Amino acid sequence: MGSYAQGIDALNQSISELKDINVSFEFFPPKNEAMEETLWKSVQRLAPLKPSFMSVTYGANSGERDRTHDVVKRIQTETGITAAPHLTCIDATADELKQIAKDYWDNGIRRIVALRGDMPEGMTEPVSYAADLVELLKGVADFDISVAAYPETHPDAPNAQFDLLNLKRKAEAGANQAITQFFFDIEVFLRFRDRAAAAGIDIQLVPGILPVTNYNTLLRFAGFTNVHVPNWLHRMYEGLDDGDQTTRNLLGASIAMDMVKVLAKEGVRDFHFYTLNRSELTYAICHILGVRPE
Template sequence: MKIGELLKSEFSISFEFFPPKSPEGEQELFETIKELEALKPTFVSVTYGAGGSTRDRTRRIVYRIHTETKLTVMAHLTCIAHSKEELLEILQDYKNIGIENILALRGDMPKGDFQAPKGACKYAVELVKFIRENFDNFFSVGVASYPEKHPESPNMEWEIRFFKEKVLAGADFSITQMFFDNSYYYRFVERCHKEGINIPIIPGIMPITNFSQIKKFASMCGATIPQSLVNILEPYAEDPEETTKRGVEFAIKQCEDLIANGVPGLHFYTLNKSRATLLIYQAIKHLIPPKVLSRLF
């Protein structure tokens, strides 16, 4: 199923996974997937490592989800380190095995003295155009968005401008970078609407289960951790159980507010764990709007 079409008729719940490095990690991941599959999410996605470092592992996990579960799966694809020939090969392979959804990303710049392959897609907008030019509408194409702007963007005007370019190139929907203050999301969506950007913008939710880890992630992607949240979590930084409890409580309130304000869905960054996401879902499931189609009869 194409995610762009599914978003027209239902509130989306989705989960993101990353490809494990070991057989043991893969087994644990599929135990997580089995638990979360019971929630009947709209889709799940699998990340792609910087510089294409997880190309084979991402493909393997995507294929296993596609063939071993009933889940709609989206493959992340970064372009900065691939030639167009490699991108064409990857995309054709996904088409051949029946994958209909791609999250088109530039990807993190590889460290060191990196030179992109000659003729490579250097930005996500170029990858979106490449997919549309070579596969027309076979794939539903998603892109990333940044309510607090991408770390490399000088300001929000710049951010909105380049986000709009991705939409005009053929993006069907967007998933945001994680954020912990909903006001950033609301202001971002309002600015997008003023610029005529009307694709679904799904908020990305990161349940906090490890405070030091989240601080590291937030600093890397430019996400603000409100001082009020720091005050809640800091006293329990060395207590995993209490951190998870407080982090889940915060995420529940965050999701409740987002749903009340009419978001098109919620995308959970699971870190390949199910417990926190399950707890949040159980607390908010009664608030999830029914499918649009069910309200027509």
């Protein structure tokens, strides 16, 4: 009984240390009615947690861009939560981007996640970078702009120093915040934060947290995003029955919570969750971390 009580006390102490934690959530636009229903159930479930903002990803084709616009406007109108569309510059002209930005501003959207975007097949050198997009957006209106950061280096970057200098250019162009690619090695993030500070990058670095709901999907994501999956994480999923989703969810929640707790002790207070349009695991993690409806 004593050890159990000590364990509860330790858990409560650990949670009490997580004061002033701020969260934000990322979604992607739905492609069919079933996915749309899942998305809005997740938005409605997570909105009472009062996140700093909810972001919506942005596809390369015009149909998905329109869906992003619609989702963003609906989130902000129906929930009152700040909505932040992703916007990419690789597949649009400057005039098109200015018009999109003006439309967002006129509809009360004040935050944008500015990205270069995936290069089309055959293109070896982008004609514009995210820093150019940040500068363009600031020329339209005084948006709060988040950009991407890569603790383990962007897959297209020739080296880590090039990647870091690119982040510095985005900050100097007017970005307010950088959201990192997901990661699992906390030391990688902390070293990246130190390198960014040494390079004179003074914008906020927000860790991107991916709650693992599907191990195979994680491996696929990690493969094309240049994210290292540590051996300890591989071992956690060894021997699990493919149909044992309950245990997999518990593992995913445990990994994410441990990461947030350690990072919080290192002074991090803002976390961005990649929800994959599912609310269950993210909501449970936030609840345990003390982020709850008011």
